[in-house]
Amino acid sequence: MADPIVDRVKSSLGSMALNIENPRLHRIYATVPREQIVAATTALHKEFDTRYICVIGARDIGDNIELVYPFALEKEERLIVLKTLVPKSDPNIDTISKVIPGAVLYEREAFEMLGVNFRDHPQMEILFLPETWGDKGNPLRKDWTDPRKAEGGEQ
Numbered sequence: 001m002a003d004p005i006v007d008r009v010k011s012s013l014g015s016m017a018l019n020i021e022n023p024r025l026h027r028i029y030a031t032v033p034r035e036q037i038v039a040a041t042t043a044l045h046k047e048f049d050t051r052y053i054c055v056i057g058a059r060d061i062g063d064n065i066e067l068v069y070p071f072a073l074e075k076e077e078r079l080i081v082l083k084t085l086v087p088k089s090d091p092n093i094d095t096i097s098k099v100i101p102g103a104v105l106y107e108r109e110a111f112e113m114l115g116v117n118f119r120d121h122p123q124m125e126i127l128f129l130p131e132t133w134g135d136k137g138n139p140l141r142k143d144w145t146d147p148r149k150a151e152g153g154e155q
Helices: 006-016 034-048 103-116
Strands: 018-023 027-031 057-058 066-075 076-086 092-094 117-119
Touching: 006 018, 006 027, 034 076, 034 092, 034 117, 057 103, 066 103, 076 092, 076 117, 103 117
Parallel strands: 027 076, 092 117
Antiparallel strands: 018 027, 057 066, 066 076
């Protein structure tokens, strides 16, 4: 049976979506290229009046950082999740904070912990790590080595 919400997501995202899945009730996943994340977020905002984001999940999956943007649709009782990949060799993507202002803190966390740079972000700086962290790297990357251990410092 066709799902009208899935149809609206497909219509809104159009050719931006590389893939759209509806694996279970109330969950819709759409994969988009990183170059389309702002356009896709804007399309969902216009179609469903999305005003906030639940979180921005980020994880190291080898050569890429996977970013996951879940948007809760209260009226439709659905979760629409945009997914995209950012290459570790070029960890840049546009901020969605101009469309969804609440994304600011989540983007800062992904920047700090995984080294993803969100272009045009209004306040790209560390959030959780100590101010003295400096250039010790991004601790949630699989290839990260704690330089403090090599220095004989903190354990």
